[in-house]
Amino acid sequence: MGHGERTAFENPVIEWIDSRLPIFTMMQKEYGVFPTPKNFNYFWNFGAIAMFMLVTMIVTGIVLAMHYTANTHLAFDSVERIMRDVNGGWLLRYIHMNGASFFFIAVYIHIFRGMYYGSYKRPRELLWILGVAIFLLMMATAFIGYVLPWGQMSLWGATVITNLFSAIPLVGDSIVTLLWGGFSVDNPTLTRFFALHYLLPFVIFAVVFIHVWALHITGSNNPLGIDTKGPQDTVPFNPYYTIKDSFGLVVFLMLYALFIFFMPNALGHPDNYTPANPLVTPAHIVPEWYFLPFYAILRAITFSIDIPFTDITIITAKLGGVIAMFGSILLWFVLPWLDSHPIRSAKFRPVFRYFFLLLLADFIFLGYVGSQPADATMFGLPLSVFGLGATAYYFAFFIVILPWLSKHEKGRELPASIHEAVLAKNKKKAVEISE
């Protein structure tokens, strides 16, 4: 974004603007000729897809906000009015509602891609940290957005999640009262949640901007996890990745449209079509699917930590669950330092690859555990036992396995350059075809 060498544009209008504010030069530099590793696979589409989803959510959200009323007496009906009376309101709401899910699908793939290929490692630590911050902001935004329709799940989800803060010793209850603006989740809570739900996406947008800025300083990682060494390793972003991203986006949007038009409520809960009732808790409170693994971690801690042989409890089960849940995400912030292995890509770290794929399975299993009622069983044992085991592996992966592997895993030999690896791969393919 600096000044300095700037080649003149032929179009006089563009040139007039660019010589005063070099925005076209910047776009050309960052998205036109920007040198990008030439060996991306389709996992590298999901950053762009996530960006598209963010814009989709903001645009539909602004229009929905014009029809929505943030008042406990009116909110539920105003959402039903959007569904029935507002022109195309059903479509806007279904795009927005399922958009949250598809935003999270894109972001989860984006995050786990980053973990698999070691995108968080030097020199991209800050890029990664900004990404984790975006993820946390997304979680907050999605959670408070789910409260706005003021159905049963809205109210009770909000009650359960805000009550997490009451686990904080001494000041917990005051914090919860401050969050609620009263003594339960009620109208003051709804109005502030609406204000925040409108604000936070723009905060996300700002952090995404910084995230992309940081990306353009270090350049992208790639499936081999080795640095680009020269022009032979890269292609210009446009047209190569504008086209590849567009293609991936279209495939993604087909799946998204499938949900919007044919199964718009498949990812939601029927209970949220019942107006909120502060006297009756639904029999089975579950958060949206994208929170389930973390919800399972929260519920896995059912024991307190005591000083042995005394009655003194240091950490209650409730506080323990809350610490574990927040800790499971906060750990991501220090991931670049937990895993200090010099090789980035799991392609060349078979042991890491094995444990990582196990973590992925573990995370999905935690999601299943989180979706089940508190007293569910599996193989005749309480499901909470498996939840605790899965939680233990999750933490062991980050706290024990990664640091240990950093010191002891040998890893495979890295290719000399992206260019050579790509050539070798093409040659192998050519041989296979000729045979």
Next chain:
Amino acid sequence: MTADSDDRRGFLMLTAGAMAAVGVGRMAAPMINSLNPAKDTLALSTTEVDLTQIPEGEARTVMWQGKPVFIKHRTPKEIEEAEDVDMANLIDKQTDDERVKKKQWLVVVGICTHLGCVPVGQKETDAHGDYDGWFCPCHGSHYDTSGRIRKGPAPRNLAVPPYEFLSDTVIKIG
């Protein structure tokens, strides 16, 4: 510039910065405080209940400060169960006497101390948990006939709200 003036300039920068921080904090305070319960919310803070409407063995739920309050007319058996408990077995140690004003009337806030769900057990046909009281369906906390936590993730007994008997049959909560 001499070291002396550097020190003075540094000191002025520091004090000016500190004053600015205090100013920002002072301005932030009313905004954050405005999020605390407003006067009208605080005003809705007492509820009167006529107990003659609740036969023995039954329970009623009334609203107080936007929260459900359970009022249970306990049977002699339930009172006995509540009193006949080994303190060592309790998670949050409280005798039944500390939790009631009149033995047959148990008044507790019907909000699970874990994460704020409303436990079930107000109706005869509801689940009552392993201890004959209330059961929270969200995360499986069991409360006994004194509203004490006996099993599950909740850390504390169901809260006893401040209340007083205005007469033998009317209580004022709050």
